[in-house]
Amino acid sequence: MINPFYEPIAEVIRMRFLRQLSLALLLAGILLTASALIVSASDVTQAASTGEQIFKSKCTACHTIGGGKLVGPDLKDVPQRRSAQWLTDFITDPQKMISAGDPDAAQLLKDFNGVMMPTLGLSTAEVEAVLSYLQNPAASAGAGAPVVMGDPQRGEKLFRGAISLANGGAACNACHTVAGVGFLGGGALGPDLTKVLTRYGGAAGMAAALSTLPFPTMQGIFAARPLSPAEQADLLAFFAQADASGQTSFPLTIWLLLAVGIAGASGLFGLMYRYWPKQSESLSEKLRRTETV
Amino acid sequence: MNVRAHLSMLFHLDKCIGCHTCSVACKNLWTDRKGAEYMWWNNVETRPGVGYPTQWENQEHYRGGWEISAADGRSSKKPPLQLKLHGRAQGLAKLFFNPDLPTLDDYYEPFTFRYRDLFNAPQGKTQPTARPISMITGQPMEIKSGPNWDDDLGGSALYARNDMALEGVSDTVRRQMEELERVVFNYLPRICNHCLNPACVAACPSAAIYKRAEDGVVLVNEDKCRGWRMCVAACPYKKVYYNWNTGKSEKCILCFPRLESGQAPACAHSCVGRIRYMGVLLYDADQILSLASAPLPELIQRQRAAILNPFDPQVLAAARENGIPENWLHSAQQSPVYRFVKEWQLALPLHAEYRTAAMMFYIPPLSPVVSVVEEELFKLNIGADVIDFEMFEQLDLARLPIRYLANLFTAGDERALESVLRRLLAVRIYKRSQSVDGAPSQRALDILQKTGLTQAVCESIYQLTTQPSLNERFVIPPYHRELAIEALNDPLSHKGEAGFGSLRPPKRGE
Numbered sequence: 001m002i003n004p005f006y007e008p009i010a011e012v013i014r015m016r017f018l019r020q021l022s023l024a025l026l027l028a029g030i031l032l033t034a035s036a037l038i039v040s041a042s043d044v045t046q047a048a049s050t051g052e053q054i055f056k057s058k059c060t061a062c063h064t065i066g067g068g069k070l071v072g073p074d075l076k077d078v079p080q081r082r083s084a085q086w087l088t089d090f091i092t093d094p095q096k097m098i099s100a101g102d103p104d105a106a107q108l109l110k111d112f113n114g115v116m117m118p119t120l121g122l123s124t125a126e127v128e129a130v131l132s133y134l135q136n137p138a139a140s141a142g143a144g145a146p147v148v149m150g151d152p153q154r155g156e157k158l159f160r161g162a163i164s165l166a167n168g169g170a171a172c173n174a175c176h177t178v179a180g181v182g183f184l185g186g187g188a189l190g191p192d193l194t195k196v197l198t199r200y201g202g203a204a205g206m207a208a209a210l211s212t213l214p215f216p217t218m219q220g221i222f223a224a225r226p227l228s229p230a231e232q233a234d235l236l237a238f239f240a241q242a243d244a245s246g247q248t249s250f251p252l253t254i255w256l257l258l259a260v261g262i263a264g265a266s267g268l269f270g271l272m273y274r275y276w277p278k279q280s281e282s283l284s285e286k287l288r289r290t291e292t293v
Numbered sequence: 294m295n296v297r298a299h300l301s302m303l304f305h306l307d308k309c310i311g312c313h314t315c316s317v318a319c320k321n322l323w324t325d326r327k328g329a330e331y332m333w334w335n336n337v338e339t340r341p342g343v344g345y346p347t348q349w350e351n352q353e354h355y356r357g358g359w360e361i362s363a364a365d366g367r368s369s370k371k372p373p374l375q376l377k378l379h380g381r382a383q384g385l386a387k388l389f390f391n392p393d394l395p396t397l398d399d400y401y402e403p404f405t406f407r408y409r410d411l412f413n414a415p416q417g418k419t420q421p422t423a424r425p426i427s428m429i430t431g432q433p434m435e436i437k438s439g440p441n442w443d444d445d446l447g448g449s450a451l452y453a454r455n456d457m458a459l460e461g462v463s464d465t466v467r468r469q470m471e472e473l474e475r476v477v478f479n480y481l482p483r484i485c486n487h488c489l490n491p492a493c494v495a496a497c498p499s500a501a502i503y504k505r506a507e508d509g510v511v512l513v514n515e516d517k518c519r520g521w522r523m524c525v526a527a528c529p530y531k532k533v534y535y536n537w538n539t540g541k542s543e544k545c546i547l548c549f550p551r552l553e554s555g556q557a558p559a560c561a562h563s564c565v566g567r568i569r570y571m572g573v574l575l576y577d578a579d580q581i582l583s584l585a586s587a588p589l590p591e592l593i594q595r596q597r598a599a600i601l602n603p604f605d606p607q608v609l610a611a612a613r614e615n616g617i618p619e620n621w622l623h624s625a626q627q628s629p630v631y632r633f634v635k636e637w638q639l640a641l642p643l644h645a646e647y648r649t650a651a652m653m654f655y656i657p658p659l660s661p662v663v664s665v666v667e668e669e670l671f672k673l674n675i676g677a678d679v680i681d682f683e684m685f686e687q688l689d690l691a692r693l694p695i696r697y698l699a700n701l702f703t704a705g706d707e708r709a710l711e712s713v714l715r716r717l718l719a720v721r722i723y724k725r726s727q728s729v730d731g732a733p734s735q736r737a738l739d740i741l742q743k744t745g746l747t748q749a750v751c752e753s754i755y756q757l758t759t760q761p762s763l764n765e766r767f768v769i770p771p772y773h774r775e776l777a778i779e780a781l782n783d784p785l786s787h788k789g790e791a792g793f794g795s796l797r798p799p800k801r802g803e
Contacts (some may be wrong), residue, residue, distance in 0.1 A: 006506060006616070006776060006777055006779070006780030006781075013781060277387070277390070277392040278392055279390075279392050279394070279396065280354060280392055280393070282347070282395075282396040282397075282398035282399045283343075283346075283347045283348045283351060283354060283395075283399055284343075284346075284347035284348075284398050284399050284401075284437075284438055285398050287343070287347065287348075287451060287452070287455055288437070288451070291450070291451050291454075291455070
């Protein structure tokens with residue numbers, strides 16, 4: 001029998017135990033849910049094994065076989081134009097070829113508005129499969145589908161993320177910028193898309209790129225969450241509008257960032273110096289300073 | 294009625310000789326550790342003076358204590374009583390840096406002397422001296438102040454003049470207080486007031502401070518303290534201190550280990566002037582909020598009302614219902630503090646206006662007896678026609694200004710303070726007349742009549758003031774720790790687990 005005088009203390013201790021127990025249960029629940037989500041997210045698979053499949057999923061965005069040039073050159077008869085070794089090297093790592101100063105690669109880059117072919121990350125076997133497909137392609141593969149222009153307003157909303165993408169992909173401006181869209185522009189991870197239509201050689205090239213988004217960084221997200229045809233059309237219209245508007249986005253350089261950062265920080269510190277509460281002067285120091293015996 | 298027991302101390306300021314024995318006893322017992330060098334859980338101040346830490350009463354600077362929100366009716370959401378320090382949002386903003394804390398300069402930088410130099414100095418033409426060394430940095434330092442730097446009015450032009458309690462005292466009187474023949478001071482010993490409504494408890498973000506159930510001692514749980522130091526700022530008496538070595542706060546513990554073994558706290562026990570009394574008060578915990586948020590003139594009266602009569606059968610029944618042990622009730626009936634505070638209404642809490650309902654009480658000091666008052670001057674030639682040298686009728690001429698004492702003890706209420714002083718003077722005049730004239734004079738009896746004291750009460754006050762035995766001064770009830778242990782723990786297992794020392798010693802420093 002507890003003395004009634006101490007009953008409240010014992011009660012507090014019981015309450016504290018219950019609270020700790022419920023906290024622990026909550027935490028365990030959160031951890032379980034989170035781990036289940038992580039497991040399902042890693043479940044992205046790609047199923048392109050044969051050369052044709054690879055070509056259709058990764059190359060047709062920019063290339064045709066006998067359909068004329070899009071973003072990249074028409075690949076009809078390419079095995080006759082280039083050596084097998086050159087092709088293998090270029091498909092494996094185009095960036096390396098250009099930086100190594102290969103004259104043909106440099107010429108291609110110049111011819112195609114400086115749009116570098118993305119490194120697709122294909123294995124040697126996959127590259128061989130693609131090459132063997134190119135030797136004997138199906139007739140007019142990747143012949144450009146008719147270009148459909150959608151609603152540029154809706155496209156802009158999709159770009160900004162005001163309307164979510166149907167398959168759950170991330171909004172474009174998380175990584176890209178288009179001049180005049182968004183208060184501080186978009187992300188800087190991907191390239192500026194203001195003039196993307198010109199760079200990709202017009203609406204046809206851009207439409208192809210939008211349909212598969214073959215860039216390795218984007219594949220991670222969009223391989224499993226492709227843009228719907230309507231979204232592609234809207235975005236294309238938006239990019240066409242942005243390209244025609246003649247606006248240019250402000251170049252974000254390291255110096256600009258540094259200057260803004262320094263100015264912001266000094267402004268903040270200035271305000272803090274003026275308005276943040278300071279340790280008041282010790283009263284004894286003040287007495288001794290202001291009065292004399 | 295929610296009756297609880299409180300162990301309270303009472304200071305009879307007329308008896309204090311300012312010897313600092315209490316401070317030294319406390320220092321030696323509790324704060325002679327690293328990180329605690331600057332702490333004086335008990336200190337004695339000369340008043341007028343700035344005290345320790347400097348001007349601790351300046352709440353516009355330190356923001357200690359409570360304030361009541363303006364009664365405009367609109368702000369009904371605001372609690373009636375709030376910390377002067379900050380509200381919740383502000384407290385969060387100031388969590389990592391609180392500008393209202395006293396600095397080390399406000400206390401003083403603790404120092405010692407390098408005595409070795411006296412013996413090891415090479416032979417020379419001059420005497421060697423021991424240089425002062427900081428006890429914090431270990432480096433030689435220039436001493437700027439100490440815990441009682443303005444002791445006995447030292448440097449009074451600088452310190453005494455800046456006493457916060459002189460507020461409202463006219464310039465003429467202030468000048469007079471410095472004149473050679475009128476100069477006056479008294480001593481004010483201070484410990485933690487173990488308040489009924491402690492601001493330190495309310496301000497602690499870690500809920501590490503608590504008021505002990507059985508005797509009202511306010512303690513810091515060193516295991517829970519996280520060193521936020523809000524208590525240091527919130528305590529209006531500046532009686533919580535931050536230990537820079539352990540990173541935790543510490544304060545007067547009312548020597549509870551001594552209390553639990555039946556001894557008076559070290560400061561009280563060692564008191565040379567025997568000015569201190571200890572005893573149990575019963576109080577009604579339900580009244581705390583209303584008494585702390587009462588209008589200024591009612592504060593003392595309300596606090597007195599919350600202290601309950603230990604002879605009242607209703608109070609006793611309620612106390613028993615709350616589990617207060619029988620011997621504590623018996624002790625409350627013997628309590629000298631109860632008699633001075635409630636029965637005779639001679640003792641007052643220090644700075645009731647802080648609204649913490651301090652539970653240590655003071656009997657205000659009387660002014661020195663003067664020879665003659667003539668045209669406001671004091672002369673030594675006593676004329677037969679002038680006999681009011683104790684100044685019963687002329688309290689406003691007493692050396693210690695009423696206004697000043699009222700600022701200290703009655704929240705500025707001069708009439709309340711005068712009535713206490715008059716009763717003290719009446720006892721003095723009555724007993725003086727009795728011993729000088731052989732029997733109380735008619736004038737003495739008239740004065741008694743005026744103050745409403747009877748001869749018997751007068752005799753009791755005199756007895757308890759001048760000739761109490763140790764057991765009359767300190768009425769400490771037997772503690773029942775087993776009851777507290779029982780509420781939290783199985784007593785048998787507690788016996789096996791309890792012992793000396795801390796299970797989790799602080800890691801900071803060495």
